[in-house]
Amino acid sequence: xxxxxxxxxxxxxxxxxxxxxxxxxxxxxxxxxxxxxxxxxxxxxxxxxxxxxxxxxxxxxxxxxxxxxxxxxxxxxxxxxxxxxxxxxxxxxxxxxxxxxxxxxxxxxxxxxxxxxxx
Amino acid sequence: xxxxxxxxxxxxxxxxxxxxxxxxxxxxxxxxxxxxxxxxxxxxxxxxxxxxxxxxxxxxxxxxxxxxxxxxxxxxxxxxxxxxxxxxxxxxxxxxxxxxxxxxxxxxxxxxxxxxxxxxxxxxxxxxxxxxxxxxxxxxxxxxxxxxxxxxxxxxxxxxxxxxxxxxxxxxxxxxxxxxxxxxxxxxxxxxxxxxxxxxxxxxxxxxxxxxxxxxxxxxxxxxxxxxxxxxxxxxxx
Numbered sequence: 001x002x003x004x005x006x007x008x009x010x011x012x013x014x015x016x017x018x019x020x021x022x023x024x025x026x027x028x029x030x031x032x033x034x035x036x037x038x039x040x041x042x043x044x045x046x047x048x049x050x051x052x053x054x055x056x057x058x059x060x061x062x063x064x065x066x067x068x069x070x071x072x073x074x075x076x077x078x079x080x081x082x083x084x085x086x087x088x089x090x091x092x093x094x095x096x097x098x099x100x101x102x103x104x105x106x107x108x109x110x111x112x113x114x115x116x117x118x119x
Numbered sequence: 120x121x122x123x124x125x126x127x128x129x130x131x132x133x134x135x136x137x138x139x140x141x142x143x144x145x146x147x148x149x150x151x152x153x154x155x156x157x158x159x160x161x162x163x164x165x166x167x168x169x170x171x172x173x174x175x176x177x178x179x180x181x182x183x184x185x186x187x188x189x190x191x192x193x194x195x196x197x198x199x200x201x202x203x204x205x206x207x208x209x210x211x212x213x214x215x216x217x218x219x220x221x222x223x224x225x226x227x228x229x230x231x232x233x234x235x236x237x238x239x240x241x242x243x244x245x246x247x248x249x250x251x252x253x254x255x256x257x258x259x260x261x262x263x264x265x266x267x268x269x270x271x272x273x274x275x276x277x278x279x280x281x282x283x284x285x286x287x288x289x290x291x292x293x294x295x296x297x298x299x300x301x302x303x304x305x306x307x308x309x310x311x312x313x314x315x316x317x318x319x320x321x322x323x324x325x326x327x328x329x330x331x332x333x334x335x336x337x338x339x340x341x342x343x344x345x346x347x348x349x350x351x352x353x354x355x356x357x
Contacts (some may be wrong), residue, residue, distance in 0.1 A: 095183050099191045101178040102157070103198065 004049065011042035038075075123202035123226055127218070128192030129174070130185055130276075131209030135163040138209050142172035145207060148215035150222065155195055156209065159188040165209075182262035185276075186297035193280070193289040205279045215276045217317040222280035223281040224313055230341050231284045233272070234302075235277035235317035254338055258299045261345060266306040270314065273299040277317055291354050299341050303348040 018035045021027040025036065045052050050062075054066035127145050131138050138156065145154050156169040160182035177191050188208055196204040203225050207213050213235070213316050221233045238255075251274075259275040276298055281286065287308045293300040305312050 041220065095187050097179060098179050098183060099194055102179045102191055105193060106177055106195070107177065 004046070007042065007049075008046040011039065011046040015039040015043050124200065125150065125203045125205060125222060126192070126196045126199070126201040127152050127154045127205045127207050128196070129156045129169075129207050129209045130159060130190060130192065130307065131156055131161065131165050131169065131189035132159040132182065132185070132188070133161045133163050134209040135161070135165050135168050135305065137211040138165050139168045141207070141209055142169055142174045143210050144211075144215045145218070146173060147217055150215070150218045152205070152218070153201075155192055157188040157191045159183055159185070177270065184295050186292050186294040189297065190288060190292040193285050195287050197289045200244060201285070202282055203279060204285050206276055208276045212319050212321070214318055214320065217277070220315050221277060222319055224315060224350060225279045225281050228281075230306055230313035231281050232312045233279045234272060234275050234312060234314045235319075236272035236275055236314040237317065238271040239314045239316050239317055256340065257338065258345075262302050263351060265345065266302060266312075268306070268312055270302055270312065272314065273302055275317075275319075277319070293344065293348070296337065296344075297342050300344045300348050303345050307348065307351065307353055311326040 015036070018027070018039050022029070022032045022036075052068070053064045056064045059067065061067040061070070066100065129138075129141060134141075142154065142156065142265060145152070151317070154174050155177060156165075156167060156174045157177045158166045158169070158179060160179050166176050166178055179188065179191060183191075192206070203222060205218065205222060207218075217235060221235045224230050224233045229300070238259075255272060255274055259271050262270045262273050274296075278298075284305070287310065288301070288304075291304065293304065302312060304329075
């Protein structure tokens with residue numbers, strides 16, 4: 001029983017933590033929505049764990065805990081793939097920006113040279 | 120010859136020992152061209168030495184890798200409306216005496232991309248170390264098999280590009296070790312590649328950016344990059 005209480009407490013504190021992050025604008029809604037969903041689901045499943053047990057059994061898992069480990073690790077692998085996509089996108093944008101900066105700097109240099117030759 | 124505007128792009132990363140000489144060599148060659156050095160976030164005085172030698176320098180705020188540096192040059196060529204871009208390495212391995220050799224077929228419209236090769240035609244001189252030649256031979260075989268065009272020196276960075284190739288590569292150019300992979304990209308975009316014989320020199324100062332070459336890492340990485348490049352789609356640009 002105490003394990004269950006612990007699980008619910010952790011799930012609730014994660015949920016509250018995400019809410020707080022949104023409130024302090026540390027998370028933008030684009031990313032926060034998913035986290036709210038996941039932590040909210042955690043709280044619900046923590047309270048009504050019989051659904052989880054039944055669902056795990058129907059999928060053929062002998063132990064509910066095995067199902068949880070399986071589901072969570074699959075979820076985390078998927079999440080890290082998604083994060084890698086974001087990372088690549090940011091990287092690409094960063095490179096583009098660096099190239100643009102170099103080109104603009106050269107343009108400024110040319111304009112400055114033009115001006116100084118006029119005066 | 121006709122009056123097509125030519126831009127020589129010289130990517131440079133920590134090449135203060137070579138860059139001044141390279142810039143002067145290109146400027147004093149008989150070829151009518153402008154020249155731009157792309158400083159790829161060097162930590163030495165590559166920028167000041169290149170400027171002192173009279174080059175326009177595009178100064179990247181951090182290191183992008185050779186692909187990103189050369190691509191910066193392509194973008195500059197686009198903005199400035201050059202007809203032909205030529206990649207010329209900043210380490211002094213390339214011989215400006217061969218600039219016309221690689222420019223002429225592009226000017227004549229014989230190909231979209233011309234690669235200066237150490238291995239085609241008569242043996243003109245230095246051809247790299249044995250291990251590198253094996254590596255080059257492998258990529259040569261792989262690319263020829265995949266693209267159907269004979270490429271004998273796929274790692275050569277001594278290349279000329281016409282307007283169409285500039286336009287494509289300004290938008291979509293491989294990152295890390297772009298030379299072999301870009302042959303695959305060229306095929307994907309329907310750009311015609313061609314090789315001409317040139318002579319190269321061993322570098323005199325500093326380290327090659329592909330000192331990895333001895334390790335299997337480079338081979339595997341570029342092989343994967345080439346194979347994955349085949350899966351990519353052709354992007355369309357405005």
